[in-house]
Amino acid sequence: MVFCNCKQDGLIIFRLKTGRILKQILKQIDWRKIMKKVLALILALCMVVALCACGQSAAPAATEEPAAADAPAAEAPAEAEAWAPSEPITLIVPFGAGGQTDLVSRAIAQAVEEVTGWTIVVENVTGSGGMVGAAQACAADSDGLTWLASSIGLVVNPLLGTAPDGVSYTNLENIAMVCSNPGCISVAESSPYTTIQEFIDAAKAAPETVSIANGGAGGSYHLMALSIQNKAGVEFLHVPYSDGTSAAVVAAVGGHNDAVVSSPGEVSSQVAAGQMRILAVAADERYSACPDVPTFKECGIDVSMATFAGIALPKGTPENICKAVEEAVLKAAEQESFTSFMNKSGYGIDVRGSEALMTMLNEQNDLYSGVVGLLG
Structure with missing residues (x-):
């Protein structure tokens, strides 16, 4: 007896028919066109990958600069703020009217007014060989509005022990010198x-x-x-x-x-x-203001000493103020009004800025240190 499984036979027949259909479909497909499209797609993908790779390799160079820019930059040193007085300046002359320090100080003050437009009021504060006025200047506010007419007494008196506490050239901002005699x-x-x-x-x-x-x-x-x-x-x-x-x-x-x-x-x-x-x-040589007068050395007396006139400010005066005052004084010393007065009056013009002045003061300190013993 032969038995027939209808379900299985139907599945076989379905597969056979399906296979024939697929063969017919495959025969109708144009595989060349499909391969061309596939190859084109692969090439496009390769180009994208290559571009991405280039972009990634260049990225560090591109990102390095922004990173540096984002980092806090080192601050460049700021230029000193320009200074000008907000009110009249008081120039303390620690000696009486008519002496070298007084006359030279008034002449340089007038010249400073000419070149800056500032107002300077000269005030004579006398006593104790210039130490009363010097003490007043040393104790003044360091705002640039109080100047001192400086002289060699700021070196000598401290050596003698006759200067008030804190009064010395070392306790001032020594700005400029305009005269020595x-x-x-x-x-x-x-x-x-x-x-x-x-x-x-x-x-x-x-x-x-x-x-x-x-x-x-x-x-x-x-x-x-x-x-x-x-x-x-x-x-x-x-x-x-x-x-x-x-x-x-x-x-x-x-x-x-x-x-x-x-x-x-x-x-x-x-x-x-x-x-x-x-x-x-x-002096070591005859002085130009009185060339007919001999020196002590010519007469057998070995002595050569000089005095000076300058400008000082209270200790601790800000650097921008010191710089402004120094520039003003040095420029004023070139004015015709100042040089003419000095030449007519027989005062020696000797202009030095703060550094050169400080060197000279230290040298004078050494010189007078060897002389004060003569006081007994």
Whole structure:
């Protein structure tokens, strides 16, 4: 007996028919066209991959710059802020009117006003050989509105121990110097002494009776007179005037003292008026303002000392203020009004900025350190 599985036979017949249909379909497909499209697709995909790879390799170089830009940049040093005074400046002159420090300070103040338009009021604060005014300036606010007319006393007095606490050139901002002058000894026109040798001989003949005036006990001119007497082997009668050299000059012209020690410029008007004559100058060479006057060295007395005039500010004054003041003073020192006054008055123009001035002050400190012992 033969049994027939209808379900299985039907499945076989279905598969056979399906196979024939697929063969017919496959015969009708254009495989060349399909392969072309597949190849084109593969090529396109390869190009995309290649471009992505290039982009990734260049990416670090592209991202390095933004990273550096995003990082905090090092701050460039800011330029000092320009400064100008908000109100009138007070220039303290620690000596009386008419002396070298006073006259030179007024001349440079006027020139500074000309080049800057600032207003400067000169105030004479006298006493203790310039130390009262110096102390006032040292204690002033460091806002640039208080200036000090500086002089060699800022070196000498601290060495002598006669300066108030905190008063010294080292406790100031030393801005600029505009003048330096050798010392000299002068006598009234009516004096019997016509040469420095006659003056020295008189002092040798009568120790401590021939009087010589100076601008303050322990001041630079006092030390200069002590140096002269030490080198000459004599003893003068020293007469100090605490208000400064101008008062000492007036006393000598009036016959109250036999002579006065000063700078040539401080007696120039009296010499021009026929009231005084200079016997000798304490310089290495003859001074241009009085070329006919011999030096002490020419006369056998080895003394060479000078004074100066400058501008200082309270310690701690901001750098931009110090710079502005220094530039103004140095520019003012070139003004015709200043140079003309200095030349006519017999004052030596010697212009130095803060660095050169500080070097000079340190040298003077060393020089006078060896002289103060003469005070006994």
